[in-house]
Amino acid sequence: MMTYVLCMLYCISTICAFIFGRTAQAGQALMEGAQAAISFAISIGGAICLWSGICELMERCGAAAILSRLLRRPLKKLFPQSSESPETMAALSENVSANILGLGNAATPAGIRAAKAMAKRGSRDELCMLVVLNTASIQLIPSTIAAVRQAAGAQAAFDIIPAVWFSSLVSLAVALGAANLLRRLWS
Amino acid sequence: MSFISQMIGPLIASLLCIAALRQDTDIYSALTEGAKKGLHVLWDILPALLALFPAIYLFRASGLPELLEGLLAPILAFLGIPGETSLLVLLRPISGSASLAAAAEIIQQHGPDSLVGRTAAVMSGASETSLYVAALYFSAAGLKDSRWAIPAALCADLACFVASSWICRVLWG
Structure with a gap:
């Protein structure tokens, strides 16, 4: 996939630069971009590491465990077949709670465990639902993009949070709605 | 607040x-x-950024964004999505680092507190790399047929972009 993306970006941009007579800027842009990648990584590095430390603290304090207990009940409604197996349910609620808290390196392994268990039981619609839940970002604190805003000199990097929550909720609602509709159309 | x-x-x-x-x-x-x-x-992520930033900068310098915005303008205007975010919208479901690079470029170019900069930030913060996540889970589960997962996820992404543009316009427009 990345091969196509990069190939498209490089080749079409190069052709366009010739057509639009932007050859001087295009030649410079490559070098500038490489330089910008390094300074960008450094400029967001501090905030990424700080936030990663806070995430680690969250995990060790058991915030994820508390949240996953709270999520059991609503998740049982969304995943009736999987709720029969306690292990699948544990992996599932661990995955969703880690996603909400932004603990990326805890979310994926738990999600994959849940996905494998669902595939084994043959509950393919629930596996689709798990994927849809994971593609609708439900992160409470958008820390990476806040670090990017901070590095670019934002007044208050986190002031986008209410807007992010609103968009996340809209996309989650549409995800669940589309899942319910498409599930019926598919079978 | x-x-x-x-x-x-x-x-x-x-x-x-x-x-x-x-x-x-x-x-x-x-x-x-x-x-x-x-x-x-x-x-x-640094190697990925080093591969992608030059591509995004080249894209930005080549004059292609204006062409793309012109082509997509009728659709984006109908959805209320700012044309400047068109590359971000296209890359977001495909690659996390490519869309991070695109969002960073928009935020640096237009300013983090501008309407376009905020819209780009909200779009990235409220969405996920849907196609990558779907591929990861289905391959881990050993299934090739992803059924309705990808159409549903893409619907949610589109809704996220439209909602982000709308809420930013209302709050900061």
Whole structure:
């Protein structure tokens, strides 16, 4: 996939630069971009590491465990077949709670465990639902993009949070709605 | 509302410290261990950024964005999505690092507190790399047929972009 993306970006941009007579800027842009990648990584590095430390603290304090207990009940409604197996349910609620808290390196392994268990039981619609839940970002604190805003000199990097929550909720609602509709159309 | 978003970092950090104190968790080692993991994450995404930033900068310099915006303008205007974010919208479901690079470029170019910069930030914060996530889970589960998962996920992404543009226009437009 990345091969196509990069190939498209490089080749079409190069052709366009010739057509639009932007050859001087295009030649410079490559070098500038490489330089910008390094300074960008450094400029967001501090905030990424700080936030990663806070995430680690969250995990060790058991915030994820508390949240996953709270999520059991609503998740049982969304995943009736999987709720029969306690292990699948544990992996599932661990995955969703880690996603909400932004603990990326805890979310994926738990999600994959849940996905494998669902595939084994043959509950393919629930596996689709798990994927849809994971593609609708439900992160409470958008820390990476806040670090990017901070590095670019934002007044208050986190002031986008209410807007992010609103968009996340809209996309989650549409995800669940589309899942319910498409599930019926598919079978 | 604004003081909550200003103080969200300090508030979360101090609440966690109190929780950690009550459970006898070693706060210092948790923070340093986490920072170490953060450095690893940074190290891991740096090569991707080095491959993608030049491509995005080249794209921006080539005059192609104006062409793309012109082509997509009728659709984007109908959905209320700012034309400047067209590359971000196209890359977001495909690749996390490519869309991060695209979002960073928009935010630096237009300013983090501009309407376009905020819209790009909200779009990235409220969406996921849907196609990548779907591929990861289905391949881990050993299934080739992803059924309705991808159409549903893409519907949700589109809704997210439209909702982000709308809410930013209402709050900061």
